Amino acid sequence: MTWLMRTLAAVGIVLALVIAIVFVVGRLGTSGDPTQALALAVGNRTINVAGHFKDMTQETIADGIKIVVDDHEVVVSSDQLSVDGKTQVLEPGKDVMLYVGKNGGLQVKVMRESGEAPEGASN
Numbered sequence: 001m002t003w004l005m006r007t008l009a010a011v012g013i014v015l016a017l018v019i020a021i022v023f024v025v026g027r028l029g030t031s032g033d034p035t036q037a038l039a040l041a042v043g044n045r046t047i048n049v050a051g052h053f054k055d056m057t058q059e060t061i062a063d064g065i066k067i068v069v070d071d072h073e074v075v076v077s078s079d080q081l082s083v084d085g086k087t088q089v090l091e092p093g094k095d096v097m098l099y100v101g102k103n104g105g106l107q108v109k110v111m112r113e114s115g116e117a118p119e120g121a122s123n
Contacts, residue, residue, distance in 0.1 A: 040065060042076055044093060051100035067098070072106040074098060083108050 037050040040058060042065045049056060049069060056069040064077035075082040081090050083106070090096070095111040 040067070043078060045076065045078075045090070046095045047074075047076055047098065048095070049098045049100075051098075052102045053100040069098065069106070070100055070104055072100075074106075074108070081108070081110070 035051055036053060037048065038056070040047045040049070047065065047067065049067065053070045056067065058068075059066045061075070061077075064075060067074045067076070072084055073082075074084075076090075076096055079090055079092075081088050081096060088110075090110065097107075097109040097111055099107045099109070101107065
């Protein structure tokens with residue numbers, strides 16, 4: 001009977017250690033700054049906003065959408081992308097990825113139709 005008690009005690013100790021390790025690993029995994037992600041559809045185009053932004057507003061305009069994310073103004077229309085006053089032409093079917101870094105910088109990437117690697121438009 002003593003061997004049964006010792007075995008149960010050993011199993012209890014191992015179980016307590018496993019629970020403690022899982023708890024510690026879970027707490028370490030969530031210690032980073034949180035990120036956010038949002039997908040907006042404009043016609044046949046998708047605009048993804050992601051990263052470490054604190055404030056984001058969107059407004060529908062006559063020919064597209066106006067997004068203000070952490071004091072950066074982005075306007076996406078059917079054929080143009082304007083980031084803080086700098087305009088570039090968008091080809092049909094191309095999606096836009098906006099990423100706000102920890103320092104508040106905005107990276108803008110135009111994605112190819114098939115979801116391949118981005119073409120670099122960065123700000």
